[in-house]
Amino acid sequence: MNPKKRILSGMRPTGALHLGNYHGALTNWNNMQDEYECFFFIADWHALTSDYENTENIRNNIHEMMIDWLSVGLSPDKSTLFVQSDIKEHAELFLLLCMITPTPWLERNPTYKEQITQLSNKDLSTFGFLGYPVLQAADIIMYKADGVPVGIDQVPHVEITREIARRFNHFYGNVFPEPQAILTPTPKILGIDRRKMSKSYHNAIFLSDSSDVIQKKVNEMITDPQRKRKKDPGDPSVCNVYDFHKLYSDESLIAQVDKECRSAEIGCVQCKKAMATNLISKIAPIREKRNYYLDRPDTVKEIIQAGSEKARAVAQETMKQVRAAIQICPRPIAILHKI
Numbered sequence: 001m002n003p004k005k006r007i008l009s010g011m012r013p014t015g016a017l018h019l020g021n022y023h024g025a026l027t028n029w030n031n032m033q034d035e036y037e038c039f040f041f042i043a044d045w046h047a048l049t050s051d052y053e054n055t056e057n058i059r060n061n062i063h064e065m066m067i068d069w070l071s072v073g074l075s076p077d078k079s080t081l082f083v084q085s086d087i088k089e090h091a092e093l094f095l096l097l098c099m100i101t102p103t104p105w106l107e108r109n110p111t112y113k114e115q116i117t118q119l120s121n122k123d124l125s126t127f128g129f130l131g132y133p134v135l136q137a138a139d140i141i142m143y144k145a146d147g148v149p150v151g152i153d154q155v156p157h158v159e160i161t162r163e164i165a166r167r168f169n170h171f172y173g174n175v176f177p178e179p180q181a182i183l184t185p186t187p188k189i190l191g192i193d194r195r196k197m198s199k200s201y202h203n204a205i206f207l208s209d210s211s212d213v214i215q216k217k218v219n220e221m222i223t224d225p226q227r228k229r230k231k232d233p234g235d236p237s238v239c240n241v242y243d244f245h246k247l248y249s250d251e252s253l254i255a256q257v258d259k260e261c262r263s264a265e266i267g268c269v270q271c272k273k274a275m276a277t278n279l280i281s282k283i284a285p286i287r288e289k290r291n292y293y294l295d296r297p298d299t300v301k302e303i304i305q306a307g308s309e310k311a312r313a314v315a316q317e318t319m320k321q322v323r324a325a326i327q328i329c330p331r332p333i334a335i336l337h338k339i
């Protein structure tokens with residue numbers, strides 16, 4: 001019998017999760033729980049790399065994020081769910097990996113270059129921000145993960161992780177396997193204004209939204225921009241509402257919308273109504289579970305604590321091997337006595 005392969009992935013605690021996060025990462029994580037030994041964690045130190053000035057929400061965001069995870073089906077019985085800063089070993093491994101990581105590897109990282117220009121309102125010329133992928137490498141190799149389920153934007157980081165692991169093994173002996181990125185399928189899901197769904201664009205539908213709010217947001221969704229009146233035939237292939245139908249409606253309704261939109265038999269108001277009904281019935285049970293955990297903050301804390309204990313045991317074992325490989329600690333007894 002083959003032991004299960006191990007995967008690991010993380011998310012920065014950015015606050016309430018929206019449908020983009022749900023379909024982009026969480027559904028995939030959820031589906032991997034039976035096939036793999038899973039480690040999922042909240043990367044709160046990574047949040048500090050860009051948001052070091054505003055830390056007042058982090059604690060609450062961690063709590064909310066864990067609630068969202070539990071509500072969509074991540075389970076502490078199947079997976080190890082934890083918070084990065086609870087495992088101080090990540091900081092130690094990060095420090096050691098910093099010693100062997102050439103800065104040009106970090107400077108040429110496409111995500112780094114892109115973010116520096118895109119987030120021009122923040123001062124990101126910090127050591128910590130440049131070192132983001134080194135911390136991520138520490139997160140990953142600490143658990144000797146075989147696979148890292150991520151979106152395409154994170155692939156360069158997994159690549160740097162592989163290079164760092166290789167370099168470590170080259171200097172100190174074989175301690176780390178090289179992890180593979182597992183590219184997760186992400187259905188196209190845009191915000192209600194047809195831009196990428198993002199919290200900062202104020203165009204997102206959240207897992208925490210009430211049914212009324214979802215209905216209102218769906219009503220505001222931009223449809224086929226060419227279709228001004230109901231009697232104009234529409235083109236579902238350019239319509240965001242239709243993309244949502246593909247995620248939430250059954251085959252026959254999808255086919256019907258496709259046909260009746262093109263023939264101008266169905267109006268956008270009616271079409272949205274049908275989609276919203278299906279979306280709401282998908283989100284309602286998630287929201288119910290959210291409310292359950294929102295009322296039980298201690299249960300959530302206990303889940304995080306138990307997950308962190310499981311993660312820490314693995315991390316401590318890895319760090320023993322790392323220190324031995326680098327020959328930094330434990331030192332021979334004779335030397336210790338002299339200090």
Ligand code: TRP
Nearest residue numbers: 008009010011012043046136139
């Ligand atoms: N960089 C990831 C993101 O922004 C979060 C992350 C931190 C991560 N450490 C990780 C993802 C380790 C996978 C593995 O989404």
Ligand code: SF4
Nearest residue numbers: 234239241261268271
């Ligand atoms: Fe989009 Fe539906 Fe309107 Fe067609 S009828 S444009 S699919 S909202």
